[in-house]
Amino acid sequence: MLQSCQNGGMATARTRRSPRRTDALSRERIVEAAVELLDTAGEGGLTFRALTERLATGPGAIYWHVANKDELLDAATDAVVAAALAAECLEPPKPTKRADPTKPTKPAESPDSPQDKIRAIAFGLFDAIEDHPWLPTQLALQLSRSPWGSVTPRIFESVGRQVRALGVPEGHWFTAASALVHYILGAAGQNAANNASARTLAPGVDRAQFLDAASKAWQELDPDDYPFIHAVAAQMREHDDREQFLAGIDVVLTGITALHLPGERGRT
Amino acid sequence: MLQSCQNGGMATARTRRSPRRTDALSRERIVEAAVELLDTAGEGGLTFRALTERLATGPGAIYWHVANKDELLDAATDAVVAAALAAECLEPPKPTKRADPTKPTKPAESPDSPQDKIRAIAFGLFDAIEDHPWLPTQLALQLSRSPWGSVTPRIFESVGRQVRALGVPEGHWFTAASALVHYILGAAGQNAANNASARTLAPGVDRAQFLDAASKAWQELDPDDYPFIHAVAAQMREHDDREQFLAGIDVVLTGITALHLPGERGRT
DNA sequence: TCCAGCTTTGGAACGCCGCTCCATGATGGA
């Protein structure tokens, strides 16, 4: 039934307004669709036109639930980050399939020490970024746009609790948590960029080949202008992402414990 | 003389092409204009239309020198970062007006130690970001887009040389430099975001008032969900940017020396 | 001196985007 054409004389032969949707639109459903679009079509794939098509609606309906595109991107970012942090907070016991605990952790650490929890949080974000290559860009944009938005407190809170649990005196909480958060987001983001670029530039090429090419590019820089880059190019090719990421976290953690826990000189 | 209308039947009465410019266009002049536009009109102010007006030309002329907008943004970012790093490398002796050396540096450090040079590099980027609020966003975008581009090697090289000078064994160069670079870019970027937001949201309001408001917003978060945020809100209001930034760098530096320089346990 | 061929310029136009506006359809209280 194509509906009764009650207004015959209208100038615009409005193709009869499509019947109203039965399944209600909601901010949640919109954000969900946005995340899927970002995942499948990339950062540039999230378009209000693509969104209207996927949700079988018009722009107006979407704008009724969401103020603008920035807010939509923020909401999508927040949703993914919240899920990542929640997942890591709830399942610390079981050794996940991704975190490879081959590397011997420091000996004097209890299994659920704050250090371990911080590593779990970091890897949670690391994995989320790997699953959603658009995440680091949006995180950076959101940190620049509104540092007090919803995402920043979320991450700071998760990391900060463990900083407190470490025994860091209150006066240094902000410094310690900042150092951790900035390192985690920066390193995870750059790593994801490597993966994403490998995928984008040559779909068939795997990570190793890509890193090989990038390493070679670095080695071809003028050794006079870039002696250090030249030297670390080899390391870059061989490095293991997660191991390297963990090593960086340990650097920051060691710095925190050494500087802010005068009682426990040295490591851990 | 309105031109010899050789093609009489042409539909377009081309209003006589404007005479050719005397001052040659060049990639450098375009990048320079782009930086100025970004500085004065903000991130959204850099438009090919605005650029054509400022350079009194058409899009085609610009596209002759620059492939696309991304390349232009990368070039602008690279130019600013190169200037910042060059400035810091050339003038380490004189205590700059900005870096306030009231805080007593660690005693056992020579005046031009690698640590000091790293701090100088960091503050160079910190200042550049303060002068160009669009920089952190572009840095993040460029790190995500092409980590092996021109900017990343530049920063890595500057920091990496000092890491090497610290005596870090070669196997840990990449880890140590990464930790430093990620912290520096992340913290400087977030700090700039605070300043920029303070300016944007209320032009008359100064930084202190803004941080006051942001701190209050954090304090109003549910203490049950965000106990840590709630607790550090006060610190956020009182903190001094550069001091905090320096403290974070020292955390990472301490971690590097403690973990990777077994000979020199403890600090510096 | 002239002209062919190259580089460089500026402007018109294209397709897509975020976003606004508004007529319409549903809904629930009076």
Next chain:
DNA sequence: TCCATCATGGAGCGGCGTTCCAAAGCTGGA
């Protein structure tokens, strides 16, 4: 039953990055 309100979807606007191309200078060989 009627109406105020919520919610929807489509048409369209202004602006963006980008492309295309005719024209204008330049350069060197005849």
